[in-house]
Amino acid sequence: MMRSAPARGPGAGLVRFARRNPELTLGLVLMAVLVLFAFAGPLVWDIDTADPLSASPSRPPSLAHPFGTDSQGRDLLAAAMVGTWLTIKVGLIAGGIGVAVGALLGFLGAYYGGWLDSAIVGVVDVGLTIPALLFLVVFGSAFREGLDTTTIALMIGTLAWLSPTRQIRAQALVMRQAGYVFLAQLNGAGGLRIVLSEMMPNLMPYLMASFVLAISQAILAAVGLDALGLGPMDEPTLGMTIYWMLANSAFIRGYWWWVMTPIAVLVVLFVALYLVSIGLDVIANPRLRRRLGT
């Protein structure tokens, strides 16, 4: 009879992980690069130059300003660093609110059922039918002044819980039928204990996937709002850079560096988030896993 032994050792384990889940690995690497850019960047580059009137305006990339400057005199490299952090911040806050509230409501609805569940489902269905961005436009144009990044994040957060609630509720429903929950009930465990100790650990991959998805949708919404002109006028978020770029006809004037900077950073950001969420999907749904040796 034949038997072959698999490779052992921590290094081999890491390589095996990377080979099994290349999406997650690449996504995390890209995210790390961006986070490094946003946090370590200010240590080597003067981010005060992200403010207007810090440099001569509308200059193409040079040694002094590797990403060039915009027509208001911002150094675009500094603006990109600040903007990246601001944009990620919005994603984390709004996404965090979304998943926290979503998980709570999703669990409660799935576990208790009845009128509570119907009410939650009803609100979620109606809410998800209304396109988020449009609603945020209404919101944003109503509260024109006093919009800073945090406020926008909170604003997005009021809608961010809709999708996670539906996703998590669906998963929780599946798990509720599963045997082990029933067994725990038979053993006399109370509702909350079941939720926390039995269902939560199994839901972890889905919560993580939901979180990443919520972050990327929040960032999408935030950038969209900014680009439309409803963002914070004095903070150089990536979306605002796009807005200023469009408003100042950067295209026609040929300021390609102004066009490319926010786009490049955003593309990397979105691709990274997307890869991470696919990678998490693979963990949550083993059927999608690649088989070794085929």
Place this chain on the structure above:
Amino acid sequence: MSAGLLVRGLSVEYATDAGRFLAVDDIDIAVPPGQRLGLVGESGCGKSTTALALLRMIRPPGRIVGGAALLDGIDLMGLSTAQMRQTRLSRVSYIPQGAMNSLNPVTPIGTQIADAIADHEKRSPRDALSRRIVAALQAVDLPAGAAHLYPHQLSGGMKQRACIAIATILHPRLIIADEPTSALDVVSQRHVMEMLGRQQSQTGSSLILIGHDMGLMAQFVDHLAVLYAGRVVEAGTVGEIFLRPRHPYTQLLIDSVPTLANRGRLRGLPGVAASLSQVLPGCAFAPRCPRVSPRCAQDRPAPAPLAPDHVAACHHPIEPAHAA
């Protein structure tokens, strides 16, 4: 004898993270034409894998690594992919275990029978086809109107009978029924088994019935093969095996069937079924065998003929009691 099914040395290997192992290990079985063979064993002993192997439907990470399966003289393992496709249903057909989900949810039953015929035969006129479909349904006690119904509109027993209708409509030489009644209640079980038996006799096919219900086997099959850990441990006519079981595993299986006579404690089998990834050099049953000796763990017993129509793979076969 070139008719019927003759399987020699069939082996199926799986490659997993924990290594390679043989799910089906060098098995020999034979089904004379028109007769029924039961394949019994615990879950995971290789019964279903054998069925899939005969249909050449083993998917990676598994693959057939040896052996021949002669049906009426033709080796199924040697056919091309296209030939094998034709062979399925027309010469070897399969009745699945869970008919709950074995029918296409979005197509009516009649269409599912029709497309099976269409992919094996030349086009026939529509009304002739309809009559055939109705006849097939009625042969399994389903109403003619069922042809227009969707699977979700049928009960479990009805779905299983529809699958039987499909599996027998082209009069195959060999029918493989993989635990066809496990998911059904007792009344439906009886009905379905009757249906199956009737269909099989009418078409003169051989039948392999896969299961773990010794009681059902005793009532239904002519020959029996007992599998353990992918190997045949005992095979013979059903009468021989029930009256004079030679392998300890078979004896335990028979004893575990409750009868009205021995209403007392239920007798099960000690231990858990062998994990196929833990390969032993000797007999696979050694860890659980009540008759084990040191030789058993070292020396793999080969199936040996202990009586006409009765083989067993054991170093210490049970001596038959000379009953009056």
Place this chain on the structure above:
Amino acid sequence: MMHRARLLAIGRRLLMLLLVVWAAATLNFALPRFAARNPVEERLAQMASQTGGVPQGMEEMVKAYEARFGLDQSWGRQYLRYLGDIARLDLGYSIANYPGRVADQIRTALPWTIGLLGVSTVLAFLIGSMLGAAATLARAPRLLQLAMPVFIVLSAVPFYLLGLILVYFLAFRWSWFPIGGGRSVAASDALSWNAVRDILYHALLPGLSIVLASVGAWALGMRGMMITVQGEDYVTFAEAKGLQPRRIFLGYEMRNAVLPQLTALALSLGRLASGAVLVEMIFSYPGIGSLLFNAIKLSDYFAIYGCVLIMVLTIAIAMMAMELLYPLLDPRVRSQS
């Protein structure tokens, strides 16, 4: 010949539709009032600042306009009047383009948006589903295997970003396509072949942004669904029946895999609409998106609310249409309530 269960289902959907529109309308009504904005006053102030002077009698003007727009009544009465207007699809006057009415502006803009969004979405769904299904074939061509990851990565990027990239390279650097607009400046209104070609020419880049950025998602979804379906018992039995591989692929696998994808399509209409709005903005495409963008710039609140409301209504109707069509494809829900 519809039985009660179907009628109930349709009724429920209709109720949902009304509920959604009512919710959107109420939010439109409530939010700005909570923010204590006075759109008229703001607009007049804006106009005044543009012309460089404070007109006499500004207070009286504001009051007159408020009376005209009904903003001086109590909230309750305003709300009822507002709901009445909405029901008649009277979206009020456009503050920026007074005396133009919002409904008229929307009426001109809506067909452009529906055309662009509708065609792009259908194309993306069809192409993506076929790509995703083809990717599961054992002998998928090399080109496909390489194309999949590219599309998947592209789908991570929002439509308008892709639009910006496309505009920059294809319209600016190499003038293969127009930078924006719906038609050429000198186009006539006649529906001639040239006019149609002109429209398509202008719609190509915006449409391409939407299609390229969504194909990947549909392909990935379809591929995942196909893999799930291929593990189902009925596919195993289909194979055991010795069916032709093509019949199994189309009639057993794709037929079943596409159903959840259609549901996903219906659910994603809102997100698609949001994305399309931004794409229109980038390309100055004369649809609701550009209308909205301009309204925001000019603080034309009535136009903003009107646009949003119409979009919500359109999406809700589209979702309802899809829900009604779904039972035609999936027999399992036909007899459900």
